[in-house]
Amino acid sequence: MNVLLSAAISLDGCLDDTSSRRLILSPAEDLAEIDRLRAASDAILVGARTLRCDNPSLRVRSAALVEERKAAGRAPQPLKVTVTTRGELPSDLRFFEGDRPPVVFAAAPLPPQLAQRAETICAPEITAALIVTELEKRGVENLLVEGGGEILSMFLRENMADRLRLATAPFIVGEAGAPRFLRPGRYPFDSGHRAVTESLRMAGDMSVATYRFHDDDPVRDRECLARAVELSRRCTPDPECYRVGAVVVTASGARYEGYTQMTARKNHAEEEAVAAALQAGADLRGATVYSSVEPCSARSSKPESCSRLLLRLGVRKVVFGLYEPDRFVHCTGALDLRRAGVRTLYLPEFARQILDINAHLFSRPRH
Ligand SMILES: [Zn+2]
Structure with a gap:
């Protein structure tokens, strides 16, 4: 997912002043650019405090941009998303208006009258890693995070932002209690x-x-993941496992390959590629692992999952093309890797192909 943070600040780094009226930082030219960023996004996220204070519509305002989205086969408006720790949101917020139910990440269940009007994702701790993972599973490829300061800080602290667009207005707020852009x-x-x-x-x-916060090489990432997908075709279809391929690229650029059951029946693709690398004496600290399917987080056949194996070896980055469906287990591999600070990229353009390669698990038996 591409995560773009957007903030407008004063010269002294304030997002607002202490008055009850919302401080206008942006001139029309900046607001028009923000509208274009909204039009380019699949989802817009703001924190619950911003919803309560500003009551933003989070809509694309330009009718021409809405028409462009429709012409491209996209929803007229981006999905609205918020985060609340207490589950307290006024029911008359403009956030709840529109054709699509918004998504609410909540640390506590929402009251029933609100729960009916949104999709709620409840978790004891809401993190940027969780938000990115859950929104990716819902098809969001471009996320625009518009604030407030706590939400922007969370994404930057967790290193889950790809870019930050920071607009600075040429004036000073100067108030001690004014909300700042980034939290300590x-x-x-x-x-x-x-x-x-x-x-x-x-x-x-x-x-x-x-x-920009990351130095990804999109051409190499696609080339190596395509290779992993090709490798997965070598695995003979088995009703007990996915056909997966994996490529390991070490920090010095050496490549090693594997696929499910390459040398032993219980081996996953990532294990096979890692074993090939270790046999050759490679150091996997700082390596990138490409796996056609999300690395597993739990398995019945062995004590160590692939995501734990990759963490133990000090892998820096993981790229995959399909979230593991909830068929055998509920997989949290991508979330676990992200929580541990591993750069974890999902490239959804490979998903259809990977599902086709695994049709043996999804097609109905003939009799
Ligand atoms: Zn595995």
Whole structure:
């Protein structure tokens, strides 16, 4: 998923002032750009506090952009998403208006009258890793995160943002209690791990900078995942397992390959590729693992799951093309890897092909 954070701040880093009226930071030119970003996204996320304070519609305003979405076969409006720890949201929020029920990530169950109007995803702790994983499973490929400060900080702290668009207005709020853009805490970016400033320009009187936080190589990622998918075809169909292929690329660029049951009946593809690498004396710290299907999180045949194996070996990045369906177990491999800080990418354009390769598990028996 592409995760784009968007924030507008004053020169002193404030998102708002302390008055009850919403502070207007953006001129029309910036608002028009935000509308284009909304139109390009599949889902828009804001925190519950922002909903309560500002009551935003989270809609694409331009009729022309809505028509463009429809012409491209997309929903007229992006999916609305929020996060609430207490499950308390006023029922008259504009967030609940529209054709599609919004998604609410909640640490506590919503009252029944709200639960009917939204899809609720309840978990004891709501993290950016959970939000990205659950929205990916619902088909979201482009997520726009519009605030507030706590939500933006959470995505940056967890290193779950791809880009930040930061618009700065040329004035100073100057109030001690005004909400700041980023909360204090540990972030993965310091003087030794700097983000990349991708662009810098003007929107009206605001300066707009875009920062990138990861150095993915999309061409290599697609090429290696395509190779993993091809390898999966070598596995003979077996009603007890998925046909999966895997490619390991070490930090120094050496490649190793495997597929399900390549050398032993209980072996998963990731284990086979890892074993090939270890036999050759490779160091897997900082490696990238491409697996056609999400690495497993629990299995009956062996004590160590593939996601645990990859964590133990110090793998830095995992790329896969299909979330494991809930057929044998409920898999949380991608979520577990993300929670442990592994860069984990899902490339949905491979999903159809991988499902076809695994048709032996999904087609009905003839008699
Ligand atoms: Zn596995």
